[in-house]
Every structure is written in structure tokens, then in C-alpha cells.
Amino acid sequence: MPSPKRRYDPDRRARILQATLDVVAEHGVAGTTHRRVAAAADVPLGSMTYHFAGMDELLTEAFTLLADQVSGRFTERLAAASTLDDACEAVVDLIVDESWATPRNMLLSYELYAYAARNPPLRGVMQAWMEKSRAALRQHFTAETAKVLDAVIEGLSIHRSVDAHPATREEVRAIVRRLV
Amino acid sequence: MPSPKRRYDPDRRARILQATLDVVAEHGVAGTTHRRVAAAADVPLGSMTYHFAGMDELLTEAFTLLADQVSGRFTERLAAASTLDDACEAVVDLIVDESWATPRNMLLSYELYAYAARNPPLRGVMQAWMEKSRAALRQHFTAETAKVLDAVIEGLSIHRSVDAHPATREEVRAIVRRLV
DNA sequence: AGCTGTTATGTACATATGTACACAACAGCC
DNA sequence: GGCTGTTGTGTACATATGTACATAACAGCT
Structure with missing residues (x-):
């Protein structure tokens, strides 16, 4: 052999x-x-x-890759901030920046959420993703604030992708400021 | 004839x-x-x-029905509140109450989001849904706060459905209080 | 009862789809 | 060169699926 x-x-x-x-x-x-x-x-x-081996394996691995890529960029963007003001601006970017919350990314996220609900391994992937996001936020904010910000990023991104007149950068900034 | x-x-x-x-x-x-x-x-x-007429029509009508049912109950729950404290508690309920943010409802929402992204009529339905939710919140809060609360309800609901250790009612209450 | 137009159903069929598997292509070694 | 085991492909096939459509069932009316 x-x-x-x-x-x-x-x-x-x-x-x-x-x-x-x-x-x-x-x-x-x-x-x-x-x-x-x-x-x-x-x-x-x-x-x-x-x-x-099959469709399931294909989708599971693809979505896992997506989670890695997206959470990686999320972490990078936050790690680049040094001051608290920078961090706030980074959060605003993550919500309104067209190169981040792209229609494609939003769409893939929805598909992932739906698919993961019936796919235990992917649930683990999503939990890891969420925890990684919070950890990145905790570099700049308290644990409590990190949780809220994480949820707000999620909610605002979604609503912006639906809204006919999405909130402007300034409005989003005001919201973020109000939270920290 | x-x-x-x-x-x-x-x-x-x-x-x-x-x-x-x-x-x-x-x-x-x-x-x-x-x-x-x-x-x-x-x-x-x-x-x-x-x-x-076809699968599209079936799904489009079904999801429209879902949006009507869910947004109806959302509005009812908020309309039942008379004081600001009541309203806050209603918001907390909408996030943590097992009879509202049920796995089934969350799951259907994800499927709807994904499907609506490729179905223009449903985009209109979702916009109407979002606007109705905000209007219900505006009965108790300012327009700005309504927007934030709406996003937070969305984000927290999702994260609670993923989180292995979801935030307790008290934690959620603290977050809501902090926002109003 | 018989007639007529509408509502509803069973079934057939072309097509799409997941998947297996017999083979080809090829790298490494003699 | 020839031999061997691994890597990769073209293809075939059973099954699932959307959809059309020829009838059936039936309500209303004379």
C-alpha cells in the first residue's frame, strides 16, 4: 500500500x-x-x-461557506474600528452599505434561515455565526449592547430591503447613537 | 342570460x-x-x-393570507394596550410570547421573505404589512421609536429562534424600556 | 321529468429531477 | 512501453411533478 x-x-x-x-x-x-x-x-x-452525496450535503456545505464568508467580513469591518465613534460608523455601514447588505446577501440569508430550520447541522452553523458577530461587537460595546445592536442590525437590514423608502444613513446613525 | x-x-x-x-x-x-x-x-x-392557475398563484395567495392574519394579530395585541407601560409589555409579548413568535410563524416568515424577493406582488404585501405594524406602534410611540421598535421586534424574534439560550423576558423588557 | 350551463374530479402525459453506475482518463510506478 | 488504482464523466432510468382536459356531478329552470 x-x-x-x-x-x-x-x-x-x-x-x-x-x-x-x-x-x-x-x-x-x-x-x-x-x-x-x-x-x-x-x-x-x-x-x-x-x-x-446529495442535494442536502451540497446545500449544507454551501450555506456553511456563506456563513463563514459573511461573518468573516462582518468581523473584519468591526476590527478595523479603533475608537467608539469608528465602531458606531462601522455598525452603520453594516446596515446601509450597499456592498455589505446587498440584495444578494439578504436573499441568501432568508434562504438560509428557512433551510436551517429543517437542517440541524445548519442550526449549529447559524448559532456560531451569531455568536461570532456578538463577539466582534463586544470588542467595542458591552455584552448587553452587543446583543441589542446585533438584533438591530438584523432587523434594520431586513426592513431596509423591504421598505420602499429605506431609512437614510443619517437616520440609521441616529438610531445607533441612541443605543450605545 | x-x-x-x-x-x-x-x-x-x-x-x-x-x-x-x-x-x-x-x-x-x-x-x-x-x-x-x-x-x-x-x-x-x-x-x-x-x-x-398555478403554483405561483397558490403561494402568492397563501402568503398574502399569512401576512393578513399575522399583522392582524399584531395590531390587535397593540390596540389592547392603553397606557405606555401596557404598550411596552405588548411589545415584549410580541417578541417572547410562545403563542405569537411560534416556530411555525418564524419559519413561514423566512419562507415568505425568500419567496417575496422574487415575486413583485408579494413585495407589495410585505410593504403593506410593515407599514401596518408601524402604524400600530405609532398609536403608542413616536414615529421614530416605532421604526426602531419594529426593527428590534424583527431582529430579536429571529435571534431568539436561533439562539440556544434565548434572552429571557426580563432581558427583553430591559431592552424595550431602554428604547422608548 | 328533461335540458343547460356551471362546478368539480379523475386521469393521462410531457417534462424535470435525483441518483447510480459502467466506463474513460490519467497519474504514478515497474 | 505496460500495469494498477484513483479520479472524473456521460448517460440511462425510475420517479415526482405541473398541468391540461375529457368527463362527471349537479343546480337551476321549464
């Missing part, structure tokens, strides 16, 4: 996962199929069942 | 819509099929296409 060298290409796997998120963003979990993902990732259909 | 008397039974239609929500709650939009809904409503498959 020579050197095992189990070397299946992680690149392809990663590309499929990324494509899965693209497809979910465009068609929803309901419209996500092996074929569509394969087309989006530009891999043959056979690759799907080769790399992933 | 005698009296038109178009009398097709609205009962059956309503029952199908209710069953649709049940099926969505149990299997998600992704797992909702005409056959499953028909079985849940105890009607023949043919009734599906007879009463609803």
Missing part, C-alpha cells in the same frame, strides 16, 4: 459550492437543481454526485 | 390556502407540491388547478 495521496481537487469542489450560492441567489432553494448548479459551475453533471 | 350566480365555494379555496401554509411550514416552499397540498386539504388533485 503505497503513499495514499488522496488528491481530489478542492478547487472544483469550491467552485461548485460558489456556483450553488449563485444559483440559490437567483432561483431560490426551491429552484436549485444539480443541473443548474453544474451549468453555473461549468462542470459536468456527474461531478455533482461525485463530489457531494 | 339568466342570473349569473357564479357561486363556486370559497370555503374550499380557503381550506386549500390554509393547507398550503401547513405544507410550507412542514416542507418549505421547496417541498411544496400540488399533491401534498391536496392531501393536506383533503381535496382531489384536480381541485388545485381548478381553483388556482
Whole structure:
């Protein structure tokens, strides 16, 4: 039995996962199929069942990747702030910045919430995500304030994505200021 | 041409819509099929296409019904409050009360958010829902506070549904007090 | 009763979908 | 070169699904 060298290409796997998120963003979990993902990732259909045991595994891993990416950027943005004022501004950014609370990210979050409700492993992922966000906030605020801010970020982001006339940056800033 | 008397039974239609929500709650939009809904409503498959032009119409009407029911109860709960203290307690109830922020309601909300993102008519429904909630809050609080409370209710409800150790009623009360 | 238009149902069918699996391609080693 | 075990693909197939539609059931009317 020579050197095992189990070397299946992680690149392809990663590309499929990324494509899965693209497809979910465009068609929803309901419209996500092996074929569509394969087309989006530009891999043959056979690759799907080769790399992933089934639809569940595919979606679970894709959503886990999403949580990692998003919470990573969340933490980065907050870590970049040094003063309390900076931290407040970072929070405002996380709510109103078009490059963060993008329609795509919001959409994927909704799909994740819905999917995780019926998928125990993903519930764990979401709990970890939430805890990581709070930890990032705790670098600048008290534990209590961190919890409230976390909830407000969530709620305002959602409402802004629905509202026909979303709150302006100044309004959001006023709300954040009021909370700290 | 005698009296038109178009009398097709609205009962059956309503029952199908209710069953649709049940099926969505149990299997998600992704797992909702005409056959499953028909079985849940105890009607023949043919009734599906007879009463609803297609899956889209079915889901759109079902989610619209959900929004009406939920926002109705939201408004009722707040209208029952007479003093400011009562109003605060009502808000706390809306967040922590097991009969309101039920797993089922949260789950259906997530599915609705995700679905509405790709369904323009439902976006209007959601905007109306949000506006109605804010109006109910404005009976007791200023417009600004109403907006924040609305967002906090949303965010805290979601986080409570994810959190392994959700905030207690007292903690939530403290947060609400802090905001008004 | 018979006639007529509306309401409702069972069923058939084209298509989409998840998944398995027989094979191909290929790297490493002799 | 040939041999071998692993990695990757094209394809076939059973099943699930949306939807149409030919009838049935029935209410109202004469």
C-alpha cells in the first residue's frame, strides 16, 4: 500500500459550492437543481454526485461557506474600528452599505434561515455565526449592547430591503447613537 | 342570460390556502407540491388547478393570507394596550410570547421573505404589512421609536429562534424600556 | 321529468429531477 | 512501453411533478 495521496481537487469542489450560492441567489432553494448548479459551475453533471452525496450535503456545505464568508467580513469591518465613534460608523455601514447588505446577501440569508430550520447541522452553523458577530461587537460595546445592536442590525437590514423608502444613513446613525 | 350566480365555494379555496401554509411550514416552499397540498386539504388533485392557475398563484395567495392574519394579530395585541407601560409589555409579548413568535410563524416568515424577493406582488404585501405594524406602534410611540421598535421586534424574534439560550423576558423588557 | 350551463374530479402525459453506475482518463510506478 | 488504482464523466432510468382536459356531478329552470 503505497503513499495514499488522496488528491481530489478542492478547487472544483469550491467552485461548485460558489456556483450553488449563485444559483440559490437567483432561483431560490426551491429552484436549485444539480443541473443548474453544474451549468453555473461549468462542470459536468456527474461531478455533482461525485463530489457531494446529495442535494442536502451540497446545500449544507454551501450555506456553511456563506456563513463563514459573511461573518468573516462582518468581523473584519468591526476590527478595523479603533475608537467608539469608528465602531458606531462601522455598525452603520453594516446596515446601509450597499456592498455589505446587498440584495444578494439578504436573499441568501432568508434562504438560509428557512433551510436551517429543517437542517440541524445548519442550526449549529447559524448559532456560531451569531455568536461570532456578538463577539466582534463586544470588542467595542458591552455584552448587553452587543446583543441589542446585533438584533438591530438584523432587523434594520431586513426592513431596509423591504421598505420602499429605506431609512437614510443619517437616520440609521441616529438610531445607533441612541443605543450605545 | 339568466342570473349569473357564479357561486363556486370559497370555503374550499380557503381550506386549500390554509393547507398550503401547513405544507410550507412542514416542507418549505421547496417541498411544496400540488399533491401534498391536496392531501393536506383533503381535496382531489384536480381541485388545485381548478381553483388556482398555478403554483405561483397558490403561494402568492397563501402568503398574502399569512401576512393578513399575522399583522392582524399584531395590531390587535397593540390596540389592547392603553397606557405606555401596557404598550411596552405588548411589545415584549410580541417578541417572547410562545403563542405569537411560534416556530411555525418564524419559519413561514423566512419562507415568505425568500419567496417575496422574487415575486413583485408579494413585495407589495410585505410593504403593506410593515407599514401596518408601524402604524400600530405609532398609536403608542413616536414615529421614530416605532421604526426602531419594529426593527428590534424583527431582529430579536429571529435571534431568539436561533439562539440556544434565548434572552429571557426580563432581558427583553430591559431592552424595550431602554428604547422608548 | 328533461335540458343547460356551471362546478368539480379523475386521469393521462410531457417534462424535470435525483441518483447510480459502467466506463474513460490519467497519474504514478515497474 | 505496460500495469494498477484513483479520479472524473456521460448517460440511462425510475420517479415526482405541473398541468391540461375529457368527463362527471349537479343546480337551476321549464
